[in-house]
Amino acid sequence: MADTAIFDVDGTLVDTNYQHALAWYRAFRRYDITPAVWRIHRAIGMGGDNLVTAIAGEDVEKAHGDELRAAWTEEFEPMLDEIQPFEGARALIDEVASRGFRLVLASSGQKAHVEHFLDLLGGREVADAWTTSDDVDATKPQPDLVGVALQKVDGASGVMIGDSVWDAVAAGKLDVPTIAVRTGGFSEAELREAGAFRVYESLVELHENLDGGPLARSTR
Incomplete structure (x- = not known):
């Protein structure tokens, strides 16, 4: 018990999950990376420290990981009032x-x-x-x-x-x-x-x- x-x-x-997915999609697009949104959705629930590698691979994490997480924040925050x-x-x-x-x-x-x-x-x-x-x-x-x-x-x-x-x-x-x-x-x-x-x-x-x-x- x-x-x-x-x-x-x-x-x-x-x-929040679909707002998260859309924010990540927009963040990736800033770096000319276009993952399918459904693949991003499957990773929602992971933290951002794991999600970039899961979606785009280790090379993208090494090259742009911190920038992608910052971009995600910028894309997600305007949607907060919708949640x-x-x-x-x-x-x-x-x-x-x-x-x-x-x-x-x-x-x-x-x-x-x-x-x-x-x-x-x-x-x-x-x-x-x-x-x-x-x-x-x-x-x-x-x-x-x-x-x-x-x-x-x-x-x-x-x-x-x-x-x-x-x-x-x-x-x-x-x-x-x-x-x-x-x-x-x-x-x-x-x-x-x-x-x-x-x-x-x-x-x-x-x-x-x-x-x-x-x-x-x-x-x-």
Whole structure:
């Protein structure tokens, strides 16, 4: 039984994945690189330190990695005002917190972006802690974010709630089970293959099925 619920933010609680993909596409185009947008989407959930190599290869990372990440920021920030929480996001985290879990909103995003999303969710009012890129050396699919989330609240055992295969892979490296929602655009089969043991269509469906699962009640 778990004592800590670790909620991924981007793509799980707030609807950002397609804005991320478009911002990365525009960033690559600045350097005359034209990856298919669907390929970028498949990599969303990785951190920017891994995504450039995954999409364009090591040579592009060596030549333009930092510039591409800076360009991504410039392309993404004008879309911030378009982004909204998914239906049921606040109700779900309120309910999980009320069941006695330590609640961590886990992101390796830039601090300003994470704070914007916290404000959208009212997350500061309910979360015990949250993370940003300042807290980790390596992003998903490396497990650093999951480990830091547990450390921030002295958690002994966690459950990851995420939307991408990279959430499940990262959590699995620390033997933390993952509940996945399909809000990131990944199929149920992909999420299960990556290690998610339960998959729901939406946050609302997850909320309706908390009883009988690892988020039924906390061990605290």
